Amino acid sequence: MRRVLLLFLSGVFAVSMTGGGLDPETEEKVVEIGHKATVSLLKHLLKEVTLSLKEKGPVETISYCSEKxxxxxxxxxxxxxxxIKRTSFKYRNPKNRPDRYEEEALRxxxxxxxxxxxPPKHYVQKVELGDKLVYRYYFPLKVMKLCLTCHGVPGKDIEEEVYKVIKEKYPEDKATGYKEGDFRxxxxxxxxxxxxR
Ligand code: HEC
Known part of the structure; x- marks a missing residue:
């Protein structure tokens, strides 16, 4: 499990990026909190998905992804x-569609x-949402081999039975056709x- 997580988090080192005039002290705090929360989420999800794929198979694991x-x-x-939100240009669930600030980070x-x-290891933004000021931390997700079971090429990586269930649940799915190493x-x-403060 630890190896899988390391693999997942690797390839995303390098420079960091400051967006929209953040002072260094604020940026440091945003990155610290953002990174901790991200690692915690990815650890949980990867552990559960890996276990469920092994014990229950891909069809059952789809409901894990959509419900748990x-x-x-x-x-x-x-x-x-x-x-916390996960978002992508090629989203599976329309609920995860990016807003315009998220689009900027994705681009x-x-x-x-x-x-x-x-890619840099993160992107940081200061955003005014109505009268609320928030900071956003973004962490890029790379496609691993494990992800292809449900996000790869239908008929090749995604079994027919699995693809059928995905299409039924998400008729407008955009999240297939990925290769290992792609930006997800x-x-x-x-x-x-x-x-x-
Ligand atoms: C067992 C199938 C399955 C596997 C394996 C899987 N996913 Fe998904 N993924 C899904 C489903 C189903 C959704 C939609 C969940 C929902 O309803 O929000 C999803 C959603 C996502 C989203 C949210 C954006 C969107 O498309 O709605 C991201 C990001 C994502 N997956 C990345 C990954 C990555 C990275 C991996 C590999 C580490 C992975 N997934 C492995 C089934 C899977």
Whole structure:
């Protein structure tokens, strides 16, 4: 398990990125909280998905992804006092569609993947949502072999029976056709400004 997580988190080292005029002290706090919350989420999800794939198979694991992943995300959000979301240009669940700030972060990382360069380990934003000031931390997600079971090429990586269930649940699914190493999307951690004071 630890090896899988290390693999997953590797390939995302390199420079960090400051967005929209954050002072270094604030950025450091945003990155610290964002990274901790992200690692906690990915650890949980990877562990559960790996175990479920092994013990119950891909069809059963789809319901894990659609039903159990949200309560886990919510409880980790609560624990850290943040709001966590996973988002992608090629989303499976329309609920995970990116907003315009998230699109900016996705485009930022996508640029590195398109040029075959190592992506930075995170992207940080200061965003005004109505009268609320929040900070956002983004962590890029890379496709691992394990992910192809449900996000690879239908008929090749995704078994027919599995693809049928995915299509029934998500008729407008965009999240297939990936190869190992592709950019899948981001984990977004939104931190209220009050929390950093
Ligand atoms: C057993 C099938 C399965 C596996 C394996 C799987 N996923 Fe998914 N994934 C799903 C399903 C189903 C959803 C939609 C969940 C929902 O309803 O929000 C999803 C959603 C996502 C999302 C949220 C954005 C969206 O498309 O809605 C991301 C990001 C994601 N997966 C990344 C990954 C990564 C990275 C891996 C490998 C580590 C992976 N997935 C492995 C089935 C799977």
């Amino acid at each position: 992943a949200y309560p886990i995300t919510d409880s980790i959000s609560k624990e850290f006092g943040v709001r 930022y990382f996508e640029g590195f993947f398109k040029e075959g360069k190592k 999307g981001v984990v977004r951690v939104e931190i209220p400004a009050e929390k950093l």
